[in-house]
Amino acid sequence: MTTPSPALPTQEPAFRHATPLSGPGFQQTSADLYAEMRRAHGPVAPVLLDGDVPAWLVLGYREVQYVVSSPEVFGRDSRRWNAWDRVPPDWPLLPLIGHQPTMMFAEGAEHRRRAEALDEALGAVDQFELGARAQQVADQLIDAFAGSGEADLITQYADGVPLPVVARMIGVPEAETADLVRDVYQTHAAGEGANEAYARVREKVRRMVESKKDTPGPDVTSRLLAHPAALAVEEITEDLLHLMNAGQLPTAYWIGNTLRLMLTDDRFAMTLSGGRRSVGQALNEVLWEDTPTQNFPGRFAVHDVRLGGRQIRKGDLLILGLAAANHDPLVRPLPQTSSGNQAYMSFSYGDHRCPYAAQEIAKVIAEAAIEVLLDRLPDVVLAVPADTLTWRPSPLFRGLSALPVKFSLAW
Ligand code: HEM
Known part of the structure; x- marks a missing residue:
């Protein structure tokens, strides 16, 4: 006997007018699309992910805040999802939504136990050393293209900064960092050999955690091991693997999106006299305008509930529409007025928000990457017209495919 295939989401009344969260049009003009969806559906809109998988996109600031502040109604464990039967094994969003035994998918007391340990371990990171390490990594990346007079600041620069810094911060020895970083990149590329690369990363991190039991150092792993939460080696390994992923992509996109802003907007002209003063403002403005994690999946309804005028069923997926x-x-009637403050939703909110210490770490790394670039390439300019820059095709992240530049005064 064959099992009946699930009804197409577009046949369900709530999803008949759902908006696909994909396609080049979506990427290039996502802000316009969100405004249109808000007009058509209000603060919570039905959307279709890759393969027509249905979900709700929470567009309203107050609604996002309510969802992430109500864990008893909107759980974090993706095993709650009621649409697993629609998801093929090679679904592109599986790495982000598929359940893993990390603190990110944990709920209640179990999440608190692991999140508190991580908060404390990250909070004790020496910001000065972190900044110095980020500068060193940035310098090495620039050395590789400084003599050529041109570069793609995404693939040759922004993508390469965060991971080596985060790896050293968690305690990966200098001699092993390059191999580990290469394997993590191969995992992200998701092509041939990605599974083997992931197995190697996992094993290296697990061995490192084991070794720190006997020889602790001034690093995040040793602090996690020493924490009164008495975390097991497996738990720490999972959380460190997650930390490397969580730290890499959004921070790289933050650097890239900020460089784009500074290269294309006269207010942030990248010159020796004006550029450096504006780095903090540019980083802040990007979190309002082009936040790296534009949509985050998400939360799963614990029971039937109404939200933003919509009937949400138990197990439905809600994507946090952070952008x-x-x-x-409703919270930002005049777009240009808000970019000076930090009330953005970019790091989310509530118990599962990006840890405050992680936000600081991201800022130190991003600031260092941009400062070093300004110092080393003071006359850097865009090598293509600004309106030809394209965004990577992701429904969740917002980052550029490439940022080609040219320069003459590299040293
Ligand atoms: C621009 C950079 C970053 C952005 C925009 C960002 C954004 C986010 C977002 C939106 C979440 C999900 C919040 C939720 O589910 O409500 C998150 C979670 C998380 N982020 Fe970040 N993040 C950034 C950098 C980092 C870095 C550098 C680290 C680590 C050093 C990090 C570690 C984490 C962790 C551990 C979580 C899971 C928290 C939990 O579930 O309790 N993030 N981040």
Whole structure:
């Protein structure tokens, strides 16, 4: 007997007018699309992910805040999802939504136990050393293209900064960092050999955690091992693997999106006299306008509930529309007025928000990457017209495919 295939989401009344969260049009003009969806559906809109998998996109600032502050109604464990039967084994969003035994998918007391340990371990990171390490990594990346007079600041620069810094911060020895970083990149590329690369990363991190039991150092792993939460080696390994992923992509996109802003907007002209003063403002403005994690999946309804005028069923997936929330006209009637403050939703909110210490770490790394670039390439300019720059095709992240530049005064 064959099992009946699930009804197409577009046949369900709630999803008949759902918006696909994909396609080049979506990427290039996502802010316009969010505004249109808000007009058509209000603060919570039905969307279709890759393969027509249905979900709700929470567009309203207050609604996002309510969802992430109500763990008893909106759980974090993706095993709650009611649409697993629609998801093929090679679904591109599986790495982000598929359940893993990390603190990110943990709920309640179990999440608190692991999150507190991580907060403390990250909070004790020496910011000065972190910044110095980020500068060193940035310098090495620039050395590789400084003599050529041109570069792609995404693939040759922004993508390469965060991971080696995070790897050293967690305690990966200098001699092993390059191999580990290469394997993590191969895992992200998701092509041939990605599974083997992931197995190697996992094993290296597990061995490192084991070794720190006998020889602790001034690093995040040793602090996690020493924490009164008495975390097991497996738990720490999982959380460190997650930390490397969580730290890499959004921080790289933050650097890339900020460089784009500084290269294309006269207010942030990248010159020796003006550029350096504006780095902090540019980073802040990007979190409002082009936040790296534009949509984050998410939360799963614990029971039937109404939200933003919508009937949400038990097990439905809610995607946090962080970019849309940042542009919600209810909290930001005049777009240009808000970019000086830090009330953006970009790091989310509530118990599962990006840990405060992680936000600081991201900022130190991003600031160092941009400062070093300004120092080393003071006359850097865009090598293509600004309107030809394209965004990577992801429904969740917002980052450029390439940022070609040219320069003459490299040293
Ligand atoms: C621009 C850079 C970054 C952005 C925009 C960002 C954004 C986010 C977002 C949106 C979440 C999900 C929040 C939720 O589910 O409500 C998150 C979670 C998390 N982020 Fe970040 N992040 C950044 C950098 C980092 C870095 C550098 C680290 C580590 C050093 C990090 C570690 C984490 C961790 C551990 C979580 C899971 C928290 C939990 O579930 O309790 N993030 N981040």
